Amino acid sequence: MKRSFFIFLLIIAPVLAMAQGKYHVKTYYEITPKELLTRLAKANSDTLKINLLNSLIMYVDNLNDPAGIDTGYINRIISINTKAHLLDDKPYTLLLQGVLACRKKDYASALGFYKQVVDAFDQQKIDALMVLLQMRWLFNVTNKQDEKLGYYTQKLNYFLQNREDLNAAACHHCIAGYYSYRSDENMAINNYLKAAELFKSRIFSWYTNEMLVVGTVYKDWGNQEKALYYLKMGYKQLQDEPTNQDADFALFSLAEVEYRLGNYNLSEHYLDTILVNDKKHDPPIPIDPYLYVIKGLNFVGLNQLTDALNVLQFAKKNGDTTKIAHFAALGRYDVEYGFYKYYRAVNEPILAEKNLLAAYHLSLSGGTNDIRILYLKDLVKFYGSQNDLAAAYKYTVLYNRLSDSLQTSADKYKIASYEIAQRENAQNEQVIQLQQQHAVQEATIGQRNIIIVLSLVGLGAVCVLVVFVYRQLQVNKKTLLSLQQTQAQLIQSEKMASLGELTAGIAHEIQNPLNFVNNFSEVNIELVEEMELELNSGDKDEAISIAANIKANLEKIRHHGKRADGIVKGMLQHSRSGSTTKELTDVNALADEYLRLAYHGLRAKDKSFNAELVTNFDPKLPQIAILPQEIGRVLLNLYTNAFYAIQHKQQTASAVYKPTVEVSTSAQKGNIIIKVKDNGMGMPEQVKEKIMQPFFTTKPTGQGTGLGLSMSYDIVVKGHGGTIDVDTKENQYTEFTITLPQ
Amino acid sequence: MKILVVDDEADVQPLFLQRFRKEIKMHEFEFDFALSGEQALEYLKDKHSEVVLILSDINMPGMSGIELLKTIRHDYVVPPPMVMMITAYGDEENHSQAMQNGANDFLTKPLDFTLLKEKLKSILG
Numbered sequence: 001m002k003r004s005f006f007i008f009l010l011i012i013a014p015v016l017a018m019a020q021g022k023y024h025v026k027t028y029y030e031i032t033p034k035e036l037l038t039r040l041a042k043a044n045s046d047t048l049k050i051n052l053l054n055s056l057i058m059y060v061d062n063l064n065d066p067a068g069i070d071t072g073y074i075n076r077i078i079s080i081n082t083k084a085h086l087l088d089d090k091p092y093t094l095l096l097q098g099v100l101a102c103r104k105k106d107y108a109s110a111l112g113f114y115k116q117v118v119d120a121f122d123q124q125k126i127d128a129l130m131v132l133l134q135m136r137w138l139f140n141v142t143n144k145q146d147e148k149l150g151y152y153t154q155k156l157n158y159f160l161q162n163r164e165d166l167n168a169a170a171c172h173h174c175i176a177g178y179y180s181y182r183s184d185e186n187m188a189i190n191n192y193l194k195a196a197e198l199f200k201s202r203i204f205s206w207y208t209n210e211m212l213v214v215g216t217v218y219k220d221w222g223n224q225e226k227a228l229y230y231l232k233m234g235y236k237q238l239q240d241e242p243t244n245q246d247a248d249f250a251l252f253s254l255a256e257v258e259y260r261l262g263n264y265n266l267s268e269h270y271l272d273t274i275l276v277n278d279k280k281h282d283p284p285i286p287i288d289p290y291l292y293v294i295k296g297l298n299f300v301g302l303n304q305l306t307d308a309l310n311v312l313q314f315a316k317k318n319g320d321t322t323k324i325a326h327f328a329a330l331g332r333y334d335v336e337y338g339f340y341k342y343y344r345a346v347n348e349p350i351l352a353e354k355n356l357l358a359a360y361h362l363s364l365s366g367g368t369n370d371i372r373i374l375y376l377k378d379l380v381k382f383y384g385s386q387n388d389l390a391a392a393y394k395y396t397v398l399y400n401r402l403s404d405s406l407q408t409s410a411d412k413y414k415i416a417s418y419e420i421a422q423r424e425n426a427q428n429e430q431v432i433q434l435q436q437q438h439a440v441q442e443a444t445i446g447q448r449n450i451i452i453v454l455s456l457v458g459l460g461a462v463c464v465l466v467v468f469v470y471r472q473l474q475v476n477k478k479t480l481l482s483l484q485q486t487q488a489q490l491i492q493s494e495k496m497a498s499l500g501e502l503t504a505g506i507a508h509e510i511q512n513p514l515n516f517v518n519n520f521s522e523v524n525i526e527l528v529e530e531m532e533l534e535l536n537s538g539d540k541d542e543a544i545s546i547a548a549n550i551k552a553n554l555e556k557i558r559h560h561g562k563r564a565d566g567i568v569k570g571m572l573q574h575s576r577s578g579s580t581t582k583e584l585t586d587v588n589a590l591a592d593e594y595l596r597l598a599y600h601g602l603r604a605k606d607k608s609f610n611a612e613l614v615t616n617f618d619p620k621l622p623q624i625a626i627l628p629q630e631i632g633r634v635l636l637n638l639y640t641n642a643f644y645a646i647q648h649k650q651q652t653a654s655a656v657y658k659p660t661v662e663v664s665t666s667a668q669k670g671n672i673i674i675k676v677k678d679n680g681m682g683m684p685e686q687v688k689e690k691i692m693q694p695f696f697t698t699k700p701t702g703q704g705t706g707l708g709l710s711m712s713y714d715i716v717v718k719g720h721g722g723t724i725d726v727d728t729k730e731n732q733y734t735e736f737t738i739t740l741p742q
Numbered sequence: 743m744k745i746l747v748v749d750d751e752a753d754v755q756p757l758f759l760q761r762f763r764k765e766i767k768m769h770e771f772e773f774d775f776a777l778s779g780e781q782a783l784e785y786l787k788d789k790h791s792e793v794v795l796i797l798s799d800i801n802m803p804g805m806s807g808i809e810l811l812k813t814i815r816h817d818y819v820v821p822p823p824m825v826m827m828i829t830a831y832g833d834e835e836n837h838s839q840a841m842q843n844g845a846n847d848f849l850t851k852p853l854d855f856t857l858l859k860e861k862l863k864s865i866l867g
Binding site: 508511515516518519523527549556559 | 751761803830833835852853855
């Protein structure tokens with residue numbers, strides 16, 4: 001017997017496991033209980049029965065005290081499953097315990113069971129939306145507001161990571177409720193909107209509901225325009241279902257907003273629609289007393305004073321008999337305020353005062369700040385109009401005090417930050433569209449290349465033309481001004497061309513410090529972890545020694561960060577028009593920096609290029625006052641020419657040829673001397689004579705502007721009062737000597 | 743296991759010491775440093791028998807890493823230390839030059855220290 005049971009387990013258990021793995025209980029969120037019961041009566045499959053029973057348990061009306069949940073449904077699921085083995089019934093047995101605990105009013109235990117229910121549903125990937133929402137009530141009734149926030153926040157993260165969207169939406173909704181309770185409307189709206197987004201494609205009626213809630217939060221926060229927007233959006237989805245209570249809720253909020261905006265007729269229209277709908281409700285919803293107060297206020301606004309009095313008296317009678325709460329989630333029953341408005345309108349100050357004071361005092365115990373502000377405003381106005389300045393002053397002080405703490409003046413700007421983020425998303429989408437358009441343009445790059453070639457040819461032609469103009473100018477000096485302008489532009493283009501030569505070099509130069517920044521940061525992360533370990537194991541000395549290492553590494557990170565920063569700044573300076581103030585400069589450092597940049601710039605373009613760089617810097621060289629980026633530009637130009645010369649020679653020279661560029665600095669007779677020498681092609685005499693002339697170049701057309709040396713000449717001779725000399729021997733060497741006075 | 747690191751960037755030294763601090767603590771590796779090819783040769787004059795591996799940058803002012811490699815391969819035949827070359831330019835020319843002159847490996851910057859650690863451990867361990 002024992003053995004056969006074991007065999008049964010062997011065979012059946014995997015089958016059961018498979019079945020349990022496959023079946024996910026469904027919840028029909030948008031079907032009424034009546035309909036669910038009808039379908040249940042006809043249902044012939046066990047899975048459908050379980051789905052329907054589950055939906056009955058999870059029905060929206062069960063949002064308050066779970067004690068009201070019909071345990072019969074839960075028991076039926078458990079008994080069906082005992083026979084059919086469709087799922088693990090753990091969540092339902094736990095839920096049963098939770099409900100029973102609620103019936104004993106043992107809410108702390110109930111909460112414990114409910115937390116387990118959520119986890120048990122989650123294990124089977126069955127959504128626990130309604131369970132999560134029911135738990136809210138348990139948190140509230142046990143007065144655990146902060147624990148509530150903590151629980152839902154933690155669950156939210158988990159659900160978002162696991163893409164359990166409905167559960168995540170429920171968490172957002174509950175978190176929003178918490179913030180609403182804390183009067184943090186911004187956070188409340190953020191979370192309601194996030195919930196809405198998650199609900200949108202899944203349970204549309206819940207999406208609509210969130211819109212309405214956002215509308216009412218905005219209404220109470222004081223931004224009536226925003227409130228109107230969201231309420232209308234929500235109502236639009238509901239107006240075809242006049243029996244839906246949410247529609248009345250939407251209409252009522254809309255009526256309130258329109259009243260506040262002074263649109264009394266519109267407000268009346270909404271209220272009358274509710275009264276028409278109301279007749280279809282079974283049982284009717286308890287909205288009437290609130291509704292008639294607003295109706296009364298509307299009539300006062302429309303100056304239909306007899307109607308106003310009738311309606312207000314009706315509201316008061318209705319409210320007194322039903323003992324309706326003055327301030328509730330549905331609305332507020334401030335019939336005294338209604339009477340105040342009425343008596344003001346019919347000019348009976350004593351009765352007006354009495355009612356307004358009553359309304360104000362009631363608001364002090366149950367109302368919210370926005371209501372108090374409204375009443376205080378009216379008190380100030382009222383006493384002002386009665387020339388009772390002492391009282392007016394008293395309430396002004398109260399008003400200001402409350403108003404300061406609320407900053408109500410910013411009402412118009414109260415747009416929840418999440419909404420702003422959504423707008424940004426929309427903008428981002430536009431950007432992406434633009435990028436796509438751009439990509440299409442990229443596809444036509446071939447055409448563009450042709451255009452570029454054509455424009456280069458055009459540019460060449462322009463250059464020739466400029467030379468022509470230049471010659472002409474020597475004859476015709478009247479156009480000198482225009483030439484100067486052209487030259488300035490060309491100099492700028494020379495600057496930009498040399499910047500292009502620098503870019504690759506700069507990239508390489510920045511890479512080194514960035515490697516250090518990255519490496520030392522990574523090491524520090526490891527060290528901090530080690531330090532934590534040491535601290536936990538109580539080895540304080542070791543922890544201190546690690547801390548010292550971390551600090552030293554941070555210093556390295558900062559050092560290399562600054563190094564990269566300096567390089568970028570130098571690059572920016574190079575592209576800018578030169579400054580006009582001279583600075584004391586270390587010429588060795590300047591010469592070295594630009595040598596590296598020029599070399600790496602060329603290497604980045606031509607990786608096979610290699611040269612020996614020899615530097616003989618005079619360590620005692622005094623600092624001199626120069627324009628560093630201008631002299632840097634001169635050096636860059638000389639280096640680029642030197643590399644060009646050796647590169648060219650290398651192409652024809654034998655393998656023994658060792659391309660070398662030599663840079664030296666020295667101080668002589670109050671001058672600073674910089675020499676740049678290359679063992680490249682050298683120059684014939686007739687070339688040497690012309691090199692300082694503008695637009696003279698030996699490079700193929702399009703490769704040089706012919707302005708590099710002439711600009712260098714201007715900088716050194718005209719800008720710094722120095723000299724620039726060249727010594728060269730064809731096929732042997734070229735040496736430029738710059739002399740700068742101290 | 744002594745490793746000589748040759749690089750003109752001084753901060754390479756604390757970086758290696760930190761990156762390999764566990765291995766140094768366990769006495770798996772020992773590091774020495776030189777800031778130039780010349781300094782490296784000077785160092786090797788006395789201690790070439792101790793050094794098991796040289797990690798050298800290629801682009802350095804003065805003697806380049808390739809020249810250092812050539813000199814080592816010519817002058818220190820017994821025992822030939824292993825030499826790994828490092829460069830910021832992963833170009834073919836550098837690579838083939840390094841390999842022709844007898845480098846044991848060729849690495850590009852930024853250095854992947856995890857990879858380097860594995861290589862060193864498999865070579866030395």
